[in-house]
Amino acid sequence: MAVFEAILELADDHLVLGHRISEWCGHAPMLEEDLAMPNMALDLIGTARTLYDRAAMLEGKGRSEDDMAYLRGEREYRNCLLVERPNEDFAHTMLRSLYFAAFMRPFWLATLEMTTDETVRGVAGKAEKEMAYHIRHAGEWVIRLGDGTEESARRMRDAVAALHIYTGELFESSPAATEAEAEGVLPVRADMRAAWEDVIGQVFAEALLEAPEVPYPQTGGRKGLHGEGLGHLLAEMQSVYRAHPGATW
Amino acid sequence: MSVCWQGTGEAAWEAAASVPDPEVPCVTVADLGILRWVRVEDGVAVAGVTPTYSGCPATLAIELAIEAALRDAGFDARIERVLTPPWTTDWITDEGREKLRDYGIAPPEESGGKATLFGAAQVTCPRCGSRETERLSEFGSTACKAQYRCLSCREPFDYFKCI
Structure with missing residues (x-):
């Protein structure tokens, strides 16, 4: 295991969630959201690009950012399962973003305090501010839908039931992440739990939602064990590049 | 800066x-x-x-x-x-803020990085100067802007959001 793989895990989280959110482009329920979705997707994909570049450099085998994104198969992707979950409806989409951003913001803030990697520090400084926006945007929607109509509240509760089981994986460190933590590159993932629960607790209290007990958390993404959806996502995202290897645009 | x-x-x-x-x-x-x-x-x-x-x-x-x-x-x-230190809206010069306002874009109000997570900043209308404005959307036509509306002159306007 090596530090570059831990950075790759982070990059995969951001690319996969960014791609998922970009699927709303042109389909969002109102114009403002049609602008907001690609904006948030761009934040995530921009972060992924710098991280892929850094991971490729640390690996030292001459792979590029594009090789990392377009030429790895599903079993080689190391994203957590939460980010690949399908969009379903707006309740699922916004809750997924809230869960992720509420983890990433304290993670990046902690990274700023401790990392020895200048590129990672640069990414963290930018991303923690962007994650604050994502928390606010997604959080406002979760509150609006959870404390909304009977139908919106039902959908929000369904989203919590469907997605909460994937949140535990956010706090788990893979062997690669553990090494990156030991080397002072990334902070300990489990340390983010209090900050995450604080944000989720505030939003859920206003949204009239309850966090369920999770007897069997779903994990496996860091080992390349994914749900059915990721293969479809990658097929769409990678098809042009695989048909025209080396293409740039 | x-x-x-x-x-x-x-x-x-x-x-x-x-x-x-x-x-x-x-x-x-x-x-x-x-x-x-x-x-x-x-x-x-x-x-x-x-x-x-x-x-x-x-x-x-x-x-x-x-x-x-x-x-x-x-x-x-x-x-x-250059990735570090990261850009924030504090890097916009006073002259830049003035030009934004003249162009009809409200310049960022204050450094927002550590602002409260919920609740919007109070933004001044770049056209009539009223403080009575409301946020239409956190995200505007570019990544750096949000959409606002003035409740006094009723004009919608872009706000160069604080980060």
């Missing part, structure tokens, strides 16, 4: 600093504080440029425009992307 040239780079700085932002052309890259420095090394002008947002699609266009401006001024040119 300040931006500057280093060594003998004044002419190179002048050339690079005059490049307008492609999405908000009323301000230059120097007004926005995304041109960090220019230095001339062995006849090559090296410009340090920082992105506003991680995924800002204009980043590459801005870098190419600065490189072209330096070449037009007679320098061999190279761009260095």
